[in-house]
Amino acid sequence: MTAPPTVVVCAGCDGMTFRFDPCRCTHYGDRFLADGDRPSSGGQPAYRDCELCRGVGRIATPCHECRRSGRRRAELVLTVANLDTGAVASHRLTPGRLDPRRDRALGWVVDLPARVRDLAAAVGVAVTGPDPLPLVLPRAWSPDLPADRRHALEARALADQDRVPWRVLLGRCTEPEPVDPAARLVELCSLADLLLLEVTVSFARAGCALHRHDDDEVRLVARAGDLPTLLTALHLT
Ligand SMILES: [Zn+2]
Ligand SMILES: [Zn+2]
Numbered sequence: 001m002t003a004p005p006t007v008v009v010c011a012g013c014d015g016m017t018f019r020f021d022p023c024r025c026t027h028y029g030d031r032f033l034a035d036g037d038r039p040s041s042g043g044q045p046a047y048r049d050c051e052l053c054r055g056v057g058r059i060a061t062p063c064h065e066c067r068r069s070g071r072r073r074a075e076l077v078l079t080v081a082n083l084d085t086g087a088v089a090s091h092r093l094t095p096g097r098l099d100p101r102r103d104r105a106l107g108w109v110v111d112l113p114a115r116v117r118d119l120a121a122a123v124g125v126a127v128t129g130p131d132p133l134p135l136v137l138p139r140a141w142s143p144d145l146p147a148d149r150r151h152a153l154e155a156r157a158l159a160d161q162d163r164v165p166w167r168v169l170l171g172r173c174t175e176p177e178p179v180d181p182a183a184r185l186v187e188l189c190s191l192a193d194l195l196l197l198e199v200t201v202s203f204a205r206a207g208c209a210l211h212r213h214d215d216d217e218v219r220l221v222a223r224a225g226d227l228p229t230l231l232t233a234l235h236l237t
Contacts (some may be wrong), residue, residue, distance in 0.1 A: 003094070003096065004074075004094065004095035004096045004151035004154075004155065005074065005095075005155070006073065006074050006075040006094050006095070006155075007071050007072070007073055007074065008071065008072055008074045008152075008155045008156070008159055009070065009071060009072075010063060010065055010066035010069070010070055010071060010072050010159075011065075011072075011156065011159075012063050012064075012065035012066060013063035013065070013070060015070040015071065016063070016070060017062065017063055017066070017068045017069065017070040018060045018061060018062050018063055018068070019060070019061060019063050020058040020059070020060055020061075021058065021059060021061045022042050022043075022057060022058060023046060023050060023052050023053035023056070023057055023058060023059045024052065025046050025047035025050040025052065025053065025057070026042050026043060026044050026045070026046055026057050027040050027041070027042050027044060028040070028044060028047065029044035029047070030044075030045045030046065030047050030048055031047060032047070032049070045057070072159035072162050073158075073159065073162045073165050074094065074095055074154075074155035074156075074158040074159045074162075075092060075093060075094045075158055075165065076092075076093040076135070076158050076161050076162075076166075076167070077090055077091070077092050077093070077165065077167070078090065078091045078093070078112065078115055078119060078132070078167050078169070079091075079119070079166065079167065079168045079169065080116060080119035080120045080122075080123055080125055080168075080169045080170075080171060081123070081125075081168060081169070081170050081171070082123040082124055082125045082171060082172065082173065083170050083171065083172050084172050084173045085123070085124060085173065087122075087123035087124060088123060089119040089122040089123045090119070091115050091118070091119055093110065093115075093135075093158065094158070095150075095151040095152075095154040095158065096147070096150075096151050096154065098110045098135075098137075098154050100137055100141070100143075103134065106134065106136050107136065107137065107139060107141075108136075108137040108141050108142070109134035109135060109136050109137065110134060110135040110137070110157075111134055112131070112132040112133065112134055112135055113131030113132060113133075113134065116131055116132060116169060117131070119169075120169075120171060123171075124173055125171030125172065125173070126171060126172065126173065126174055126175050132167060135157055135158070135161065136157065137153060137154060137157050138153045138156060138157060140153055141153045141154070141157075181220065181222045181223075181226040181229060181230055182226075182229045182230055182232065182233035183233070184220055185199070185201065185220055185222075185230050185233050185234065186233055186234075188218050188220055189234070191218060192218050195218075197218050198218075199218055199219075199220070200218070200219045200220070201219075201220050201221075201222060201230065202219065202220075202221050202222075203221070203222055203223065203224045203226075203227070
């Protein structure tokens with residue numbers, strides 16, 4: 001049996017790289033002067049002299065779901081790296097290799113937090129931070145479906161994750177010393193000013209040993225209870 005494909009046609013544009021969306025003029029109807037009007041929710045006749053759609057009412061727009069490639073990647077790689085030892089472990093999720101489990105609230109899910117914990121244990125990382133969310137499979141997924149259908153649904157769920165297809169989580173052998181969130185925030189704000197980056201504060205139930213790094217931001221993960229302290233530190237109270 002051949003392995004299920006890990007690249008699939010984009011469902012948002014049927015592989016065309018663009019799609020036809022209603023033109024803005026269909027919010028106002030066939031009228032020249034619409035300035036100041038409250039727009040309708042669409043579905044009005046197109047403005048016949050519209051320079052965008054030439055009176056057709058629809059315009060071609062690039063598909064952002066596939067970033068104009070017409071295809072999406074149906075795989076997800078989880079990597080955990082130990083910053084103290086350099087040990088790295090990865091897990092590649094592809095259709096047919098997801099081993100979903102039933103969740104009472106969400107339906108069939110792929111337990112990504114459990115995969116991260118396994119990887120962390122394999123490289124000796126103490127993980128106390130927020131785990132990735134479980135990957136929820138489409139409602140139509142069932143273990144009783146034919147394999148082709150199951151794999152297609154799994155591919156769709158994986159493709160929906162393809163904006164960050166490789167998640168790298170960093171950790172250390174022991175839990176880090178607790179940090180003063182207010183002092184850390186002030187420090188990060190100074191750093192962000194120098195580097196022209198944004199500061200993002202996200203809240204988790206527990207402190208965090210794993211940090212995600214994006215290109216255009218510095219991030220502080222704090223506990224919800226730290227909010228008043230953080231606001232005070234920024235003189236926002
Ligand atoms: Zn138009
Ligand atoms: Zn597309």
